[in-house]
Amino acid sequence: MSGGEALLGVPMHIRDSSQREAPENVASITRSADFEQLALPLLPSLYNHASWLTRNHAEAEDLVQETFSKALRAFDSFQESTNFKAWIIRILRNTFLTSRTGIATSRTVFLEDHPHVLDTTDASPTPEDNLIRLDNQGALQRALEQLEPPLREALLLCDVEEVKYKDIALILDIPIGTVMSRISRARRALRQLLQPQLGESQ
Amino acid sequence: MTQAIEHLSPDTLSAFIDGELPTGEQEAIERHLAGCHACALRVLSATQLKAATARAGRRYAPPPEALARLTAQLHHQPQATTRIRSIRRMTWVGLAAALLLAVSLIGWRQIHETNSLSAELLDQHLSTLSSGAAPQVISTDRHTVKPWFQGRLPFSFNLPDTQALPPDTTLKGADLTYLKGQPAALLLFTIHKHQVSVFVTQRSAGPNLITLPSARSGFTIHSATTHDLQIVAVSDVNPADLNALVAVLAQVQSSS
Numbered sequence: 001m002s003g004g005e006a007l008l009g010v011p012m013h014i015r016d017s018s019q020r021e022a023p024e025n026v027a028s029i030t031r032s033a034d035f036e037q038l039a040l041p042l043l044p045s046l047y048n049h050a051s052w053l054t055r056n057h058a059e060a061e062d063l064v065q066e067t068f069s070k071a072l073r074a075f076d077s078f079q080e081s082t083n084f085k086a087w088i089i090r091i092l093r094n095t096f097l098t099s100r101t102g103i104a105t106s107r108t109v110f111l112e113d114h115p116h117v118l119d120t121t122d123a124s125p126t127p128e129d130n131l132i133r134l135d136n137q138g139a140l141q142r143a144l145e146q147l148e149p150p151l152r153e154a155l156l157l158c159d160v161e162e163v164k165y166k167d168i169a170l171i172l173d174i175p176i177g178t179v180m181s182r183i184s185r186a187r188r189a190l191r192q193l194l195q196p197q198l199g200e201s202q
Numbered sequence: 203m204t205q206a207i208e209h210l211s212p213d214t215l216s217a218f219i220d221g222e223l224p225t226g227e228q229e230a231i232e233r234h235l236a237g238c239h240a241c242a243l244r245v246l247s248a249t250q251l252k253a254a255t256a257r258a259g260r261r262y263a264p265p266p267e268a269l270a271r272l273t274a275q276l277h278h279q280p281q282a283t284t285r286i287r288s289i290r291r292m293t294w295v296g297l298a299a300a301l302l303l304a305v306s307l308i309g310w311r312q313i314h315e316t317n318s319l320s321a322e323l324l325d326q327h328l329s330t331l332s333s334g335a336a337p338q339v340i341s342t343d344r345h346t347v348k349p350w351f352q353g354r355l356p357f358s359f360n361l362p363d364t365q366a367l368p369p370d371t372t373l374k375g376a377d378l379t380y381l382k383g384q385p386a387a388l389l390l391f392t393i394h395k396h397q398v399s400v401f402v403t404q405r406s407a408g409p410n411l412i413t414l415p416s417a418r419s420g421f422t423i424h425s426a427t428t429h430d431l432q433i434v435a436v437s438d439v440n441p442a443d444l445n446a447l448v449a450v451l452a453q454v455q456s457s458s
Contacts, residue, residue, distance in 0.1 A: 183220070190251065
């Protein structure tokens with residue numbers, strides 16, 4: 001636990017006389033001060049990710065709120081050496097999955113690597129690889145909305161939250177190879193969704 | 203064995219731009235890219251898509267009210283974990299505070315409808331007594347408390363040394379608060395086991411404290427002004443002791 005002490009923002013002399021009868025109080029207060037320090041900077045990220053999952057402001061706020069209280073209760077099981085961001089996003093996601101929206105979403109069958117999608121894995125470069133417009137933020141957002149949720153989730157964790165594959169695997173509870181193929185599929189799907197724009201007369 | 207690299211497969215390309223490939227493979231691809239214009243273009247395009255996704259995906263910012271609620275939730279979490287341990291003391295304090303509040307409410311209604319500031323001060327003092335939530339900074343040391351306010355308040359103030367405080371007066375912690383919509387430092391002291399709330403505000407921006415009554419509902423309110431600060435203390439301790447604390451706090455402001 002001495003490693004934990006060093007991380008605490010509050011110096012040791014907080015153990016003043018009024019706290020003496022309950023040292024556990026001080027420990028849990030500083031522990032949760034610790035939690036606050038770790039969680040506060042992630043608030044915008046968690047809210048953004050929660051909004052992508054729930055697609056609703058009020059639900060996103062509730063989800064983050066529930067995540068904070070669950071995470072604090074479980075904070076003793078958090079190991080200092082692990083990635084706090086991945087740890088708390090995993091809690092957020094598991095909380096989402098047990099919500100009504102989450103249950104409804106998970107009913108949709110997602111085909112992991114369906115044969116049809118595999119036919120695009122031909123390695124030779126196609127002109128479409130390069131021909132997409134990225135200057136239109138709105139179009140990209142609409143394309144992201146159209147992605148299948150499991151693909152979108154993996155891609156957002158990678159590109160927006162900058163979580164490493166091994167931690168995404170932990171968050172989504174899938175093998176690292178699946179993380180890799182979902183992200184790759186998500187990008188190919190985005191390209192396809194962004195394609196027709198060029199074809200349509202504008 | 204030069205296993206000549208074919209054009210990059212989409213999965214490899216994707217993992218490559220994410221920096222997720224083992225070093226050996228990463229280097230092999232870099233060599234391939236040096237000679238393959240088509241793949242180099244694909245890598246460039248993939249990198250652009252990644253950057254654009256990062257921008258487009260950062261789409262939902264919490265509305266100010268939601269942000270405030272969630273931040274407040276994080277601040278007040280300590281209470282949840284300490285609840286079991288200190289429930290008995292908190293019940294007692296809460297009961298006493300509720301009683302005080304009830305008595306004082308009757309008092310306020312009748313006499314001081316107008317002076318809402320002293321009501322707010324007393325309210326805040328009572329809520330620190332009754333909530334049982336730990337202040338954000340728990341420390342007896344001015345060297346911890348003072349820097350904590352940096353960046354949280356649009357002004358700065360000095361705190362006296364422990365030895366400079368009047369006898370049996372202890373700094374317990376501090377919190378950030380608002381008085382009449384202006385940010386204020388809330389310093390928590392005890393004098394002979396009586397809780398004291400001291401509010402420090404900016405003189406120019408803060409509410410005018412000079413007109414405050416010196417007592418309200420059995421609590422003493424003492425204030426002092428310095429060149430640019432206003433200091434006001436609320437407690438049920440005897441007025442002379444409270445005055446001594448306020449005097450020390452006011453004095454230390456000019457001594458830097």
